[in-house]
Amino acid sequence: MGRAPCCDKASVKKGPWSPEEDAKLKAYIEENGTGGNWIALPQKIGLKRCGKSCRLRWLNYLRPNIKHGDFTEEEEHIICSLYISIGSRWSIIAAQLPGRTDNDIKNYWNTKLKKKLLGKRAPSRRARAANQDPYLAAAGGGGSNMCSTSGGGGAMAATQQQALSASALERIQLHMRLQGLYGAFGCTTAAADAAPHWPKLAETLMQVSSLPTDAVTTTVSVEQHQHHLVGQSGLAGGAGATAAAVVEAEQQSLSSAAGANYMAAAQGSFERPGKLGFYSPSAEAEAASAEMTSCQMVGGGYGGFGPHHDELYDFLYSKYGSLGGVAATEGRHIPTLPELHQCPDGAAAAAVGADEKFSAWAASCDYGAGQQLQGSSIGSLQDYVLGGGYGQ
DNA sequence: AAAGCGCACAACCGCACGATA
DNA sequence: TTATCGTGCGGTTGTGCGCTT
Numbered sequence: 322m323g324r325a326p327c328c329d330k331a332s333v334k335k336g337p338w339s340p341e342e343d344a345k346l347k348a349y350i351e352e353n354g355t356g357g358n359w360i361a362l363p364q365k366i367g368l369k370r371c372g373k374s375c376r377l378r379w380l381n382y383l384r385p386n387i388k389h390g391d392f393t394e395e396e397e398h399i400i401c402s403l404y405i406s407i408g409s410r411w412s413i414i415a416a417q418l419p420g421r422t423d424n425d426i427k428n429y430w431n432t433k434l435k436k437k438l439l440g441k442r443a444p445s446r447r448a449r450a451a452n453q454d455p456y457l458a459a460a461g462g463g464g465s466n467m468c469s470t471s472g473g474g475g476a477m478a479a480t481q482q483q484a485l486s487a488s489a490l491e492r493i494q495l496h497m498r499l500q501g502l503y504g505a506f507g508c509t510t511a512a513a514d515a516a517p518h519w520p521k522l523a524e525t526l527m528q529v530s531s532l533p534t535d536a537v538t539t540t541v542s543v544e545q546h547q548h549h550l551v552g553q554s555g556l557a558g559g560a561g562a563t564a565a566a567v568v569e570a571e572q573q574s575l576s577s578a579a580g581a582n583y584m585a586a587a588q589g590s591f592e593r594p595g596k597l598g599f600y601s602p603s604a605e606a607e608a609a610s611a612e613m614t615s616c617q618m619v620g621g622g623y624g625g626f627g628p629h630h631d632e633l634y635d636f637l638y639s640k641y642g643s644l645g646g647v648a649a650t651e652g653r654h655i656p657t658l659p660e661l662h663q664c665p666d667g668a669a670a671a672a673v674g675a676d677e678k679f680s681a682w683a684a685s686c687d688y689g690a691g692q693q694l695q696g697s698s699i700g701s702l703q704d705y706v707l708g709g710g711y712g713q
Numbered sequence: 714a715a716a717g718c719g720c721a722c723a724a725c726c727g728c729a730c731g732a733t734a
Numbered sequence: 735t736t737a738t739c740g741t742g743c744g745g746t747t748g749t750g751c752g753c754t755t
Contacts, residue, residue, distance in 0.1 A: 337723070337749080360740065376741080377724065412743060424723080427744075432721055 334369045338378055342368060346375055347383045355379075381422045388420030392429055400426055400434060405495050438495060 349366045356362060360372035368375065381387070392400070396418055403414045409430075411423035418426065 335725075358740075371725090373726090373741085374724075380742095381723075409744065423743075428722060431745095 332369065333363075333371045333374070335374075338370075338382075342370065343378070343383060346379060350379055350383075377424075381424045386420050387422065389425075392421075392434075396421070397434055397437075400430060401438060401495065404430065405492050408492065 345366055345368060349362070355376075356365075358372075359376040362368075363370045363372055363375050370378075399417055400414055403410075403417060407413060409427070411427045411430075415421055415423040415426050
């Protein structure tokens with residue numbers, strides 16, 4: 322038996338708000354505030370609405386300084402960077418975009434940005450209803466081109482792929498697309514050529530990891546962060562133009578490191594460049610940033626995925642840990658996730674959290690001289706991550 | 714002309730969590 | 735300690751509009 326409903330659903334109005342209702346709610350809150358009790362508020366002002374509905378209406382539509390309309394490229398960039406790092410935590414992302422609501426961002430992501438960045442169609446309602454979701458099909462639901470080059474173990478691979486959530490998959494895809502990894506993987510497709518010039522992973526995650534997550538403290542850093550991001554990303558105009566000169570020297574110093582590809586970072590071989598300018602987080606902010614789940618690798622580099630570390634680890638291990646060939650024959654060992662939990666560092670990491678665990682894994686991985694991630698393994702990853710729709 | 718479809722946006726739903734009695 | 739309540743959040747659904755066939 323579930324919990325009692327927050328209101329009597331039979332007596333509350335549902336559906337779109339009328340201008341009169343809006344005016345009533347707005348006038349009352351502007352004059353009296355919410356009184357700290359949304360549930361009681363509709364009764365006070367004679368609205369036949371659920372308190373939650375009032376809250377949503379106020380926060381998403383009536384509240385002052387709400388920005389509606391098109392998102393700027395800068396805003397898109399911030400959304401994308403944060404989504405890669407922390408996933409669908411829309412409220413945190415919204416905290417970085419003054420005037421935007423989590424609902425707005427969520428809708429924008431689901432309807433426009435995802436398609437724009439990943440170049441895929443949203444599943445239709447009918448397709449979902451018919452259980453023929455093209456997302457799920459691509460994500461491991463039985464797509465015909467999954468692991469087309471990975472060799473045997475198809476059933477197991479399919480199971481592992483099914484375990485990878487759509488969210489995690491999307492983030493992998495974004496990682497790859499936004500860093501031009503198609504090129505790094507030897508993929509020269511129109512899609513790769515069309516990839517926008519987003520900041521490299523290390524920069525993005527460093528910036529994000531420098532941000533506090535608390536909604537109160539984030540408001541302090543928004544401008545700095547945006548300033549910083551824009552300067553880094555090379556986006557033209559606005560704050561970016563004014564920031565460009567200041568960050569130019571830093572960008573130059575970063576350029577070689579920024580060119581390091583993703584796998585290098587994931588192996589912990591990426592050397593973290595010097596602390597970027599503008600934003601010098603306080604100790605508190607640094608501590609808070611740990612919650613952002615960016616993964617600080619051994620050696621100072623960044624290569625984490627956020628809250629799905631285990632999931633992503635499993636996925637990557639299933640692909641590269643089983644290479645066996647290179648690593649095993651040369652006496653190197655790639656620990657499995659259970660092994661990580663067993664080993665001293667891993668045990669500690671398991672108690673502490675996924676970030677450290679992932680870091681421990683990354684530090685102990687040794688595939689050898691950067692030559693292991695090639696050929697069919699990359700093809701497998703590429704086939705899988707890209708759903709086979711590219712590079713053909 | 715109209716049915717089908719996709720899209721964008723608003724709103725709803727249910728769960729999780731913290732506060733409090 | 736436990737139950738209840740209010741709030742916040744993310745996922746999902748409803749609805750209206752415009753385009754296509």
